[in-house]
Amino acid sequence: MKKTFLVLGLLMLSIFGPSIYSQTDTLPDIKSYVDASSIIIDRMDSIKATVDSVKAEILLVTENTEGEKLFGGDIDWYNFAFAFLAFLVACFSAVYDFRGFRESKRTADNVTRVSLEVQMAQFDDLIRHLYRNLICTMAFTNKILEKKEHVEYPSEEHLMKLKVLPEDVLHLEKYNDNNSIYKMMHEFKLLLRNYDIEIDTAMMHLKDGRISVEVLRNDLDTLTFKPLYLTKRILDITYYMANLKGGNKSISPFKNAASIIVREHFSKLKENRGPLDMCRYLDLNFATGNAEVERPYDGLRRSRVILMDAAKGQNTLNYNDIYKDNETYHEYCGLLETLCEQDEAFTPFRDSMTLGEFEFNKYFLTMLSIDATVEYKKIHMIKIL
Secondary structure, three states: OHHHHHHHHHHHHHHHHHHHHHHHOOOOOHHHHHHHHHHHHHHHHHHHHHHHHHHHHHHHHHHHHOOOOOOOOOOOHHHHHHHHHHHHHHHHHHHHHHHHHHHHHHHHHHOOOOOHHHHHHHHHHHHHHHHHHHHHHHHHHHHHHOOOOOOEEEOHHHHHOOOOOHHHHOOHHHHOOOHHHHHHHHHHHHHHHHHHHHHHHHHHHHOOOOOOHHHHHHHHHHHHHHHHHHHHHHHHHHHHHHOOOOOOOOOOHHHHHHHHHHHHHHHHHHHHOOOOOHHHOOOHHHHOOOOOOOOOHHHHHHHHHHHHOOOOOOOEEEHHHHOOOHHHHHHHHHHHHHHHHHOHHHHHHHHHHOOOEEEHHHHHHHHHHHHHHHHHOOOOEEEOO
């Protein structure tokens, strides 16, 4: 544009320069005046033509250098393109920053310890699950051994439900700031994994008619031993965690586990909804004490001894440890009364359980015997082809 205006200025000088010079040299007669006027008119026409020509060039240059309009506005297409590109870059940067924030938060969460309350709540559910496993194991063990030969096996669903998922309960990454807890949790995770492997092995043997009953007894002994043994390991971990700096030292892991088992026994008894099948009742109290008994019940004896050793004087449960309200208590009393009507042998058990407190270790095997009898009728057996 500057070049165009410079050309216009030079043209103007070239036009008016000769005109001024010629006026100073004209004669003061009429003829000279007319001739001068004619020259000026010619010059003006020439100027106008020149100006029109320059104007046309200016308009052409303007059109060639002006950006295209968008929607009739003054938005330059190039500016719009750069702005849109900047917007896209900003969006990608925002997404990247958010993902970075999320990963940073996840990293921070991974190094944060799980609170004692949260971990114990997860352990409580695992204790309940392990006790139900023991009930189911004793029920199908009774069904298998009463045949005296390997001709049937419990449906796979019964064994598959025994499995535990260590990753649902143990979060090792949460304990990378405490070497002792991490080690205990890691060992426990391996025990749970081994338990799942033992369940798979037993299921494989039970479905194979070529496996002898003696081999099955060993498999069933292992499955009978593990639930209470794993429960004892849970108590060790929670006791250690509770006694860490800032922990709740008044907590009693054993009493808590015993309360969970009794409440599960009450739930199982409610499921019966009728008289106990006394012809299928197997009194497991012969597994009490330190005297070895026949497999697979010896697994129950050994694990019970291990669990009760963890009581440390805390095996006495009272009313508040078990019953949520009076209604629950009276319902349980009614169920025990029905048991006594079926068999007077349950009278000492009823009298103890309906008092303000009772000894858990003394009546644990009676509870397990009742629960396994309730579960017995739910076990579906499949004939080996």
